[in-house]
Amino acid sequence: METSINRGQKQFECYNHILGLIKENKIDDKHYAYLLPLTNYLRQNQPKDQQEMATLFQNYVGHGWLALFEIK
Numbered sequence: 284m285e286t287s288i289n290r291g292q293k294q295f296e297c298y299n300h301i302l303g304l305i306k307e308n309k310i311d312d313k314h315y316a317y318l319l320p321l322t323n324y325l326r327q328n329q330p331k332d333q334q335e336m337a338t339l340f341q342n343y344v345g346h347g348w349l350a351l352f353e354i355k
Contacts, residue, residue: 298340 304310310322321343330336
């Protein structure tokens with residue numbers, strides 16, 4: 284039986300995955316290079332709270348952007 288995940292949940296999981304990649308230093312010029320600008324920005328400008336972080340991700344990732352993984 285398939286369950287559907289709403290768009291907000293998918294975005295949240297994507298954002299958490301990106302944050303995990305950043306925390307684990309898995310983003311460089313050979314791996315996920317398209318995330319380097321976001322990674323560099325976050326390292327220099329820590330968001331004040333979760334809302335600011337969510338807004339930053341929404342602006343950076345946007346709609347129809349690169350998919351990092353498939354959510355089943």
